[in-house]
Amino acid sequence: MASGINVGDWRAILVLVFFLFSNAAVIFPVRIPVPHTILSKARAALVALGIVTPRTEPLKRAFFPLNFISAPLLSVLVLLASGAINGAVVRDGIVGANGVKPLDIMALFISLAYLSISLDATGLLRFLAFWVVQKGGSSGRKLFTSLYAFFLVCGVIVGNDPVILSGTAFLAYLTRVSGIVNPTAWIFSQFAAANMASVVLVSSNPTNLVLSGAFSLSFTTYTAHCILPFLGAAISVYPILILGLFRSRDLIPRSINLDPTVVDDMGDTLVDKKGAIFGSALLLVTLSVLVGTSTIGVPVWEVTVPPAVVMLLRDTHHDWARRSRILRNGVQTPQAVHGGTDRTKFDGPVILRGEIEVENLSVPFVSRSYSVQEEQGRAPMTLSTIATKYTHRFSTxxxxxxxxxxxxxxxxxxxxxxxxxxxQGLSTQGWVEVLAQWWAAWVDKIGVLGAIGGMGFIACIFCNVCGTNIGATILLARVIQVWISGGTGESLNPRSREGAIYALALGSNYGAITLTFSASLAGLLWRRILQQKGIHVRPMQFLRINFLIALTAMLVSSAVLVGQVYVIYRNN
Known part of the structure; x- marks a missing residue:
């Protein structure tokens, strides 16, 4: 693994500095005040170009956010301008290099996300959650156990993001109507279950997609290696939750007195029964085809993008047919739509569009139409007013x-x-090779246990310091690639090699439940939804509770993985 690349070169140092800066901005986003002079000149320029309308009120104070998008973008632009990276690095970072194809990965991810979120919009996940509540009865511990198992199953099938989106708001509502003052046990168990379960299928988490692409893993091979470690983690974490962290009756009451009308009305949560059936069948067929074709080299995006387009067309037809029905009947609001199958109608504890709201909502479906004369009568026509008009028309x-x-x-x-x-910039400047050398020295000294335990630990920690688990997985996958390509010592041992790869899979998923909210985008989303529901989780509370959960899950999964690689490669 020797290299002539000098990481002491100014370009290499600059790339490392801006990589660390980008990660720091993800963990600690800041807002920089924009001077009033710049704001006023920018406003005047936009008015002169006909983009926005002139306003008489004074400009409000504005801020430029340095966050998980703006900071990496600024870093890439600076590195390009300085010559520290070139166009080839940018192209490889988008099109792909070393077996990782970002375009394919993101196409697969966003298409599966559309399928899962559209299925969730039918109310299916909430309907199933209420069904679980109904079966759980009045026993608090039985209900807690049922919901824990339910979120594990849902996390495996649809991934962690839909479970976080729907499950978090659902639990906020459930704990409120059931009289549970402190929802800590319920929201933390759901967050842990969703992120542990997302390790099972390649399609359940973008980090899994990165790994499968980097090491050419078929869906069946990946799942075969991850299913037993996941089951070990899920089973071992349960007693930690119910007997350790949340044994207080204030957290999990012995009995729960749920309003019977809440469960009796659960049928109202399934706002689009036909869509739920269609979406479920389409998602299951898509996942089955992914598994079936993963061993014959079919690009994964070719399997997932067509079903997502089909689901989009079905949703479009559903909305257009309802609009035609409403206009034909002269109805202006969704309450008049008969049959309760309107996805814009949510009676009781259900959600609507955009941000999840577990409450009664009544959103007008057909608004009055706009005319150019009306717009011109109120204000000059600009790009912003035109965009607002057509955006509003499309959304209604x-x-x-x-x-x-x-x-x-x-x-x-x-x-x-x-x-x-x-x-990719770190790789071209030699930093990835340096990390790979350090990793090779560690594994050569410790062996299989060091490969699995070390990579699992590093992955969990790096999720918190490398711009979420996505950044950690991209970096560590490249490190393992370089280590394997070196072809010496333990890198030739299939136990160490395969153990390190799947330990990274475990760590990149479990890392979301370790130290900080920013360890994953799911964590940031989870906190935001809870804040909208009036539930505030402190950073130290997040660390204190999740650390024990993640430690238990990682230790047990690593132990299972060690035994697994020794059994699979018993002759090596």
């Missing part, structure tokens, strides 16, 4: 499509591409 005509689109993790796309570019 296609509310389901709009709601799903708003919940898609679109912000993950630029973030992931920028992190791919920065890691």
């Amino acid at each position: 005509t296609f509310p389901t499509v709009t709601a799903v689109a708003r919940r898609l993790p679109i912000s993950l796309l630029p973030f992931a591409f920028l992190m791919f570019i920065l890691v």
Whole structure:
């Protein structure tokens, strides 16, 4: 693994500095005040160009955010301008290099995300959650156990993000109507279950997609290696939750007195029964085809993008047919739609579009139309007023499509591409090779236990310091690639090699439940939804509770993985 690259070169140092700066901005986002002079000149320029309308009120104070998108983007631009990286690095970070194809990975991720979120918009996950509550009865511990198992199953099938989106708001509502003053046990167990379960299928987490691409892992091979470690973690974490962290009756009451009307009305949560059936069948068929074709070299995006387009077309047709029905009947609000199958109608504890709201909502479906004369009568026509008019018209005509689109993790796309570019920059400047040398020395000294335990530990920690688990996985996957390509010592041992790869898979998923909210985008999303529901989780509380959960899950999963690689490669 010897190299002539000098990491003491100014370009290498600059790339490392801006990589660390980007990660720091993810962990500690800041807002920089924009001077009033710049704001006023920018406003005047936009008015002169006809982009926005002139205003008489004084400009409000504005801030420029340095966050998980702007900081990596700024870093890439500075590195390009300075010559520390070139266009080839940017191209490899987007198109792909070393077996990792970011475009394919993101196409697969966003298409599966659309399928999962659209299915969730039908109310299916909430309907199933209420069904679990109904079966749980009045026993607090039985209900807790049922919901823990339910979130594990859902996390395996649809991934952690849909479970976080729907499950968090559902639990906020459930604990409120059941009289549970402190929802800590319920929200933390759901967060742990969702992030542990997302390790099982390649499609359940973008970090898994990065790994499968980097090491050419088929879906069946990946799942075969991860299923037993996951089961070990899920089983071992349960007593930690119910007998250790949350044994107080204030957290998990002995009995729960739930209003019977809440469960009796659970049928209202399934707002689109036909859509739920169609979406479930489409998602299951898609996952089955992914598994079946993963061994014959079919690009994964070719399997997932067509079903996502089919689901989009189905949602569009659903919205258009409802609009035509409403206009034909002269109805202006969704309450008049008969049958309770309108996805914009949510009676009781259900959600609507955009941000999840577990409450009664009544959103107008068809608003009055706009005319150019009306707009011109109120204010000059500008790009912003035109965009607002047509955006509003589209959202009222296609509310389901709009709601799903708003919940898609679109912000993950630029973030992931920028992190791919920065890691590619580290690689071209020699930093990845340095890390690979350190890793090789560690594994050569400790062996299989060091490969599995060390990579699992490093992955969990790096999730908190490398711009979420996405950044950690991209970097560590490249380190393992370089280590394996060196072809000496323990890198030739299939136990150490395979153990390190799947330990990274475990650590990149479990790392979300370790130290900080920013260890994963799911953690940031989870905190935001809870804040909207009036539930505030302190950073130290997050660390204190999740650390024990993650430690237990990682130790047990690593032990299972060690035994697994010795059994699989018993002759090596």
